[in-house]
Amino acid sequence: MKNVENLTPEEAEEELKYIAGEMAKADIAYYQNDAPYLTDAEYDRLKIRNAQIEARFPALIRPDSPSKKVGAPVRSDFGKIRHRFPMLSLGDIFSITELDDFIMSVKRFLNTSEDIAFMAEPKIDGLSFAARYENGRFVQGATRGDGTTGEDITENLKTIRSLPKQLTGKVPEILEIRGEVYMSKADFFALNQKYESEGKKTFANPRNAAAGSLRQLDAGITAERNLSIFAYTWGEVSERMWDTQADFFNHLQAWGFPVNPNNKLCLTTKEIEDSFTRLGEIRASLPYDIDGMVYKVNSIALQERLGFLTRTPRWAIAHKFPAEQAVTKINNIRIQVGRTGALTPVADLEPINVGGVIVSHATLHNEDEIKRKDIRVGDSVIIQRAGDVIPQVVEVIKEKRPAGSKEFEFPHTCPQCGAHAIREEDEAIRRCTGGLTCPAQAIERIIHFVSREAFDIEGLGRKIVEEFYHEGIITSPVDIFSLEQRNGGGDLFAHQNSAPLHLEMRNGWGKKSVENLFKAINAKRQISLPRFIYALGIRQVGTATARLIAKNYGSFKHFMEDMIAKETLKLVEIDGIGGAMAKDIVEFFAEEHNLKTIHKLLAEITVEDFIDNTDYSSPIAGKTVVFTGTLEKMTRSEAKAKALSLGAKVSGSVSQNTDYVIMGADAGSKAAKAKELNIKIITEDEFLELIK
Numbered sequence: 001m002k003n004v005e006n007l008t009p010e011e012a013e014e015e016l017k018y019i020a021g022e023m024a025k026a027d028i029a030y031y032q033n034d035a036p037y038l039t040d041a042e043y044d045r046l047k048i049r050n051a052q053i054e055a056r057f058p059a060l061i062r063p064d065s066p067s068k069k070v071g072a073p074v075r076s077d078f079g080k081i082r083h084r085f086p087m088l089s090l091g092d093i094f095s096i097t098e099l100d101d102f103i104m105s106v107k108r109f110l111n112t113s114e115d116i117a118f119m120a121e122p123k124i125d126g127l128s129f130a131a132r133y134e135n136g137r138f139v140q141g142a143t144r145g146d147g148t149t150g151e152d153i154t155e156n157l158k159t160i161r162s163l164p165k166q167l168t169g170k171v172p173e174i175l176e177i178r179g180e181v182y183m184s185k186a187d188f189f190a191l192n193q194k195y196e197s198e199g200k201k202t203f204a205n206p207r208n209a210a211a212g213s214l215r216q217l218d219a220g221i222t223a224e225r226n227l228s229i230f231a232y233t234w235g236e237v238s239e240r241m242w243d244t245q246a247d248f249f250n251h252l253q254a255w256g257f258p259v260n261p262n263n264k265l266c267l268t269t270k271e272i273e274d275s276f277t278r279l280g281e282i283r284a285s286l287p288y289d290i291d292g293m294v295y296k297v298n299s300i301a302l303q304e305r306l307g308f309l310t311r312t313p314r315w316a317i318a319h320k321f322p323a324e325q326a327v328t329k330i331n332n333i334r335i336q337v338g339r340t341g342a343l344t345p346v347a348d349l350e351p352i353n354v355g356g357v358i359v360s361h362a363t364l365h366n367e368d369e370i371k372r373k374d375i376r377v378g379d380s381v382i383i384q385r386a387g388d389v390i391p392q393v394v395e396v397i398k399e400k401r402p403a404g405s406k407e408f409e410f411p412h413t414c415p416q417c418g419a420h421a422i423r424e425e426d427e428a429i430r431r432c433t434g435g436l437t438c439p440a441q442a443i444e445r446i447i448h449f450v451s452r453e454a455f456d457i458e459g460l461g462r463k464i465v466e467e468f469y470h471e472g473i474i475t476s477p478v479d480i481f482s483l484e485q486r487n488g489g490g491d492l493f494a495h496q497n498s499a500p501l502h503l504e505m506r507n508g509w510g511k512k513s514v515e516n517l518f519k520a521i522n523a524k525r526q527i528s529l530p531r532f533i534y535a536l537g538i539r540q541v542g543t544a545t546a547r548l549i550a551k552n553y554g555s556f557k558h559f560m561e562d563m564i565a566k567e568t569l570k571l572v573e574i575d576g577i578g579g580a581m582a583k584d585i586v587e588f589f590a591e592e593h594n595l596k597t598i599h600k601l602l603a604e605i606t607v608e609d610f611i612d613n614t615d616y617s618s619p620i621a622g623k624t625v626v627f628t629g630t631l632e633k634m635t636r637s638e639a640k641a642k643a644l645s646l647g648a649k650v651s652g653s654v655s656q657n658t659d660y661v662i663m664g665a666d667a668g669s670k671a672a673k674a675k676e677l678n679i680k681i682i683t684e685d686e687f688l689e690l691i692k
């Protein structure tokens with residue numbers, strides 16, 4: 001890359017355009033789709049490069065320059081909340097020299113040579129929220145959005161345990177607390193593991209997982225994810241009862257907010273620098289991700305004197321950790337086969353310490369990624385722990401490539417069973433077509449079947465399932481339920497062709513552990529409908545979808561009959577189930593071996609019908625309703641939940657099938673479309689009257 005000093009104006013213009021485009025794409029991916037397009041380091045590099053070029057060619061600053069933006073516009077399907085005070089962002093620094101410069105500039109601005117106290121706080125790598133309290137009661141929550149307008153996530157925030165809903169002690173009448181929502185590293189790993197076993201796309205890092213979990217239109221899904229918060233600043237307050245950031249933290253604690261235990265008041269530059277060093281040392285051992293440190297002038301009076309630059313305060317700065325990278329060698333590229341047959345390439349690395357963690361594998365994502373980066377066995381590569389946890393290959397050091405190395409050829413057959421592995425159009429993933437004849441898939445399916453959110457059978461862990469599979473003891477979920485009989489002692493004639501298993505004789509087992517296993521299995525012979533549907537391991541059907549299906553079909557019999565008849569109308573009408581998912585579900589039931597397994601299972605177990613509390617006698621039961629505009633008496637989620645509990649279907653868009661459009665303030669195109677289609681439009685009050 002050319003040094004900024006040597007760029008011609010034409011080149012500079014070209015590059016600014018390129019950077020604006022890349023960063024806009026990255027912003028959309030990050031803020032709206034919760035899936036990153038660039039790594040943090042790549043993003044930061046572009047941002048710095050952009051600033052450098054703009055500093056040299058101020059006349060070329062674009063109207064859409066990334067230096068003028070905070071975040072991305074909000075996604076439209078959430079209600080919008082306008083922040084009374086904008087949620088700003090922080091300037092970034094990357095070195096101790098820049099830190100010293102920052103402290104100097106603060107002193108210069110205040111015209112003092114004395115030390116200034118700063119609060120040094122870990123920079124939590126999550127997403128910021130604003131929570132509004134009226135007379136101590138939580139009333140509204142928002143994301144940052146573009147800094148001016150955020151998304152209404154009131155219902156989602158309510159599901160976060162560590163966010164106090166009622167504050168204790170003396171509280172200003174109006175109090176808006178801001179902070180960060182995050183997912184712990186452990187919960188992130190568990191969630192990804194689950195997603196992987198469900199054949200779903202995994203999250204790249206805990207921050208994306210937190211964002212994806214928080215910004216769910218169905219707050220029930222947010223509730224299932226273990227999110228937490230740290231509070232660190234405020235927005236609108238009717239009465240400021242604190243004079244320093246340190247004192248603010250005392251108040252936060254007294255009110256019941258979680259405050260980061262590593263926040264530290266620093267009185268000298270040396271203390272600030274030391275706190276940064278210390279944070280770097282404990283970073284890997286913290287249960288959540290941080291991406292640097294934030295320094296804030298402790299005195300609010302001084303903060304007020306310092307004021308703001310265009311989008312960032314002059315009294316605070318973010319000191320980012322350098323991306324944790326290291327160079328190592330790829331010893332082998334392995335292909336893992338998941339439950340739904342997805343082939344995932346994994347690089348076995350020469351083990352190396354990256355920022356305090358020994359890394360010996362890196363994910364290569366998929367075959368396109370390998371091709372794009374031209375990753376080969378024997379290559380020296382730069383690896384990075386993105387978002388602190390999952391190691392990835394950033395780039396290959398081509399100069400170090402051994403002579404005679406060959407391009408990696410992604411297999412077109414399954415490395416586990418030899419069946420064809422095909423890649424459907426528009427799919428990034430190649431899949432084994434072996435189904436249950438593929439041992440890898442069969443094992444993963446059994447593991448999924450007994451997993452915590454499915455049958456939840458204690459005592460059947462991965463290791464035992466693998467052993468039992470390879471010894472032919474459990475080759476399908478059905479075999480779990482005949483285990484006791486086959487063990488010997490049960491019905492003598494049931495399995496007269498095979499010798500009793502006598503599991504109690506196995507190494508490390510005993511009578512007691514075998515008994516416990518049978519007890520655990522028998523306890524699950526009666527199972528709820530959502531769990532059973534989830535346990536089947538249908539591609540794309542996770543716990544939330546399983547619950548939706550259960551709710552809409554009521555019994556497994558109804559669901560299965562429709563699916564076998566390929567009758568998907570009811571299915572795709574469910575809010576949250578799309579055509580692609582319906583296709584996967586129907587395909588599952590079209591497989592002879594799946595039906596066989598299900599029938600055998602149903603002979604062993606009882607699937608409970610789904611008890612539904614819906615009031616089907618309400619005037620809107622069976623009707624399709626659409627909410628549009630800003631509602632005043634209830635949040636969008638509340639309105640939706642209410643309508644569902646009264647037996648209505650809630651749809652996101654107006655069509656011929658819509659019965660009512662409930663129109664709030666500032667309703668836009670949906671109301672217009674409803675008029676055009678001659679659909680009944682009612683106000684929020686009329687809706688409340690209707691369902692009273």
Ligand code: IVH
Pocket residue numbers: 088089090091121122123124125126127128180232233294313316318
């Ligand atoms: S203070 C005007 N404190 O970093 C100052 N932000 O780049 C507002 N963040 O949007 C932010 N930890 O999402 C502040 N202890 C902390 C933080 C923190 C993480 C995030 C926050 C903010 C971003 C700024």
